[in-house]
Amino acid sequence: MFSIFSSKKLLASRLGEFTDIHNHILPGIDDGAKTPEDSLQLLSHFKELGITNLICTPHTMSDFHPNTPETITDAKKRLQEFLAEKSHNEFQIRASSEYMMDSAFTDLLEAKIILPLKDQFVLVEMSYLQPPVNLREILFKIGNAGFIPVLAHPERYAFYHSKYSTYTELKSICKFQLNALSITGYYGPGIAKTALKLLEDGMFDFLGTDTHHMRHIENLKKAKYSGKHEQALDRIINNTTATFS
Ligand SMILES: [Fe+2]
Numbered sequence: 005m006f007s008i009f010s011s012k013k014l015l016a017s018r019l020g021e022f023t024d025i026h027n028h029i030l031p032g033i034d035d036g037a038k039t040p041e042d043s044l045q046l047l048s049h050f051k052e053l054g055i056t057n058l059i060c061t062p063h064t065m066s067d068f069h070p071n072t073p074e075t076i077t078d079a080k081k082r083l084q085e086f087l088a089e090k091s092h093n094e095f096q097i098r099a100s101s102e103y104m105m106d107s108a109f110t111d112l113l114e115a116k117i118i119l120p121l122k123d124q125f126v127l128v129e130m131s132y133l134q135p136p137v138n139l140r141e142i143l144f145k146i147g148n149a150g151f152i153p154v155l156a157h158p159e160r161y162a163f164y165h166s167k168y169s170t171y172t173e174l175k176s177i178c179k180f181q182l183n184a185l186s187i188t189g190y191y192g193p194g195i196a197k198t199a200l201k202l203l204e205d206g207m208f209d210f211l212g213t214d215t216h217h218m219r220h221i222e223n224l225k226k227a228k229y230s231g232k233h234e235q236a237l238d239r240i241i242n243n244t245t246a247t248f249s
Pocket residue numbers: 026027028102156214
């Protein structure tokens with residue numbers, strides 16, 4: 005029997021005016037866009053989705069991407085100059101970072117050398133292989149430094165998939181940010197299943213695209229969601245834009 009709840013809808017139809025708070029479009033400083041031309045290619049697709057307001061979050065990861073506020077703001081300036089040269093003045097580009105919760109991060113935190121998303125919100129991630137042994141201590145340090153941790157893509161940490169209670173515990177200390185492609189199965193069925201469970205349980209606060217390259221944006225443009233998740237998605241989409249625009 006036909007049911008509106010079983011119909012699939014394009015996620016792109018909900019993203020007009022959305023503020024993306026997680027992406028790797030700044031050129032040349034992490035595993036995302038390599039050149040300003042790459043950045044502009046990604047931005048032109050964002051624009052097709054109705055997204056022109058972006059907080060860029062290159063990795064700060066002491067071993068692979070040892071970024072600093074200077075390297076990040078320099079990359080933002082380089083992109084903004086390139087966009088101005090090409091007469092693209094429709095984009096609002098802000099710079100932040102996705103901080104790996106490694107030992108170097110706690111040093112940055114103590115020295116307050118942090119680029120928050122906005123106000124007190126700091127985007128953090130952990131390894132996909134295992135959590136840091138002192139995860140809770142790091143999260144409390146973030147709070148003690150006056151920041152609010154926003155955990156990037158909790159659904160992607162497969163070591164928690166069979167320990168759902170850990171999500172409940174972490175949720176009391178951090179905000180949760182869903183990756184848009186997680187609900188489509190792009191990262192695999194286990195991640196999609198956990199993403200939908202967390203979404204249904206009202207555990208997510210914010211949405212981000214985590215766009216690194218064209219494959220991500222092409223998949224984002226064709227991403228679909230089930231009608232039964234519309235309200236939950238709208239809630240986090242609206243909350244993200246209201247908090248960060
Ligand atoms: Fe990311």
